[in-house]
Amino acid sequence: MKILELPKGFVTPASSRPIWRDDFGVRHGQTYKPLHTSQKPGLGLRAQVQSPKLERSVHLLSRGEIAAFFYLLYCPYVVDMREQYPVYDSEAFMRALRQGKRLHKSKCLTIDFHLTLALPPDFRHHSHWVSIKFDKTVLSQQDIQRAEREFNLADDRQSTWEMMDSRDFPAGHLRNFAALWTHFKFTRAWDLYSEASYFARRIPQRSLRGTTHDVMTRHARSLGIGVDHAFRLLSTAVSFGHLWLDHSFHYSADRALHLDSLHYE
Numbered sequence: 001m002k003i004l005e006l007p008k009g010f011v012t013p014a015s016s017r018p019i020w021r022d023d024f025g026v027r028h029g030q031t032y033k034p035l036h037t038s039q040k041p042g043l044g045l046r047a048q049v050q051s052p053k054l055e056r057s058v059h060l061l062s063r064g065e066i067a068a069f070f071y072l073l074y075c076p077y078v079v080d081m082r083e084q085y086p087v088y089d090s091e092a093f094m095r096a097l098r099q100g101k102r103l104h105k106s107k108c109l110t111i112d113f114h115l116t117l118a119l120p121p122d123f124r125h126h127s128h129w130v131s132i133k134f135d136k137t138v139l140s141q142q143d144i145q146r147a148e149r150e151f152n153l154a155d156d157r158q159s160t161w162e163m164m165d166s167r168d169f170p171a172g173h174l175r176n177f178a179a180l181w182t183h184f185k186f187t188r189a190w191d192l193y194s195e196a197s198y199f200a201r202r203i204p205q206r207s208l209r210g211t212t213h214d215v216m217t218r219h220a221r222s223l224g225i226g227v228d229h230a231f232r233l234l235s236t237a238v239s240f241g242h243l244w245l246d247h248s249f250h251y252s253a254d255r256a257l258h259l260d261s262l263h264y265e
Contacts, residue, residue: 001128001160003075003115004168009262011241012076014193016118018125024157026086028116030055034084035110051081052181052189053239058083064132064166065112070177071169076241077117079125085114087153111150127159136165176251180238183231192236199223199233200242204263212257 018028026032038046038059047060049069060066060083072078086108113130131150133143147163154161184192199219208215216230223230231253237243244260245251251258 001126002162003072003077003128003130003164006075006077008244008260009241010076010120012079012193013118013123016079016123016125017190018080018116022116022127026082028080028082032056032082034059034082035086035108036061036084050185052184052187052236054081055188055190062132062134064134064164067166067169067174068113068130068132068164070174070181072113072115073181074173074177074239076239077119078115079118080116082114082116083112085111085129087111109149109153127154127157129154129159129161131161131163133163133165135167136163170247172247172250176245176247179251180235183228184235184239187232187236189236189239192233193240196233196236196240197242199230200237203234203237203243203257204259208257208259210256211254212251213253215257216253 020031021027032054036059038048038061045063045066047066048057049060049066050056051058051069051073053073058069058081060069065083069081069083072081087110088108111129112132115128115130117126117128118124119126129150131147133139139147151161189196202219203215206215206218212234213227216234217227220227220230225233234243238245244262246258246260249256249258
């Protein structure tokens with residue numbers, strides 16, 4: 001499975017948020033704590049970015065992880081995203097537990113992104129692991145051995161695995177997703193799911209003349225909501241797949257709003 005090859009047009013199911021913990025005792029969603037955080041000093045670019053869908057800050061340890069975050073935030077198949085996900089040996093964990101100790105971080109393998117996907121037709125949850133490299137075409141022997149280990153561990157857990165780097169993510173998508181994120185970065189996106197769904201159905205049925213701000217102003221006036229809230233609903237709708245943008249155009253509040261052709265088929 002490859003994230004970038006999933007067909008467009010999918011809408012995140014309304015009741016697809018994962019349960020409290022996974023089968024290995026690791027928490028989902030807002031209460032998840034990554035094994036490594038961006039506060040720890042490092043040589044690469046690091047960032048702590050707010051996720052409206054996870055309702056927590058996400059710790060990103062490289063430029064490639066930042067690019068992946070913005071793409072995955074707006075991928076409607078992704079219903080949970082856990083960065084720096086720990087994978088550990090169960091026997092070593094139980095030994096530490098019997099001794100009244102915590103398993104040391106050095107005994108854990110971390111996966112850059114552990115994704116929970118909702119897949120059609122029954123929207124079952126599927127675990128997909130993503131390894132982010134600076135340049136996946138130039139790998140050291142150590143990188144190759146680690147990739148093989150990650151792949152085998154994912155396969156043992158009935159999960160899929162892929163390796164990506166920042167160049168895999170389309171620049172037009174990342175540019176537009178980063179701009180959309182500013183509209184709803186401190187929002188609880190799931191609380192707006194139903195409202196965003198209704199809002200999205202209105203957009204293709206009405207005029208798109210003028211700038212995106214003009215379009216949002218008309219909808220806000222018609223619905224009796226603020227223009228800022230209209231932009232929040234727009235961004236939320238795109239993140240859940242209620243709306244799909246045409247990424248051959250630059251998204252901005254002061255430019256025209258271009259929707260994907262699937263809304264007019």
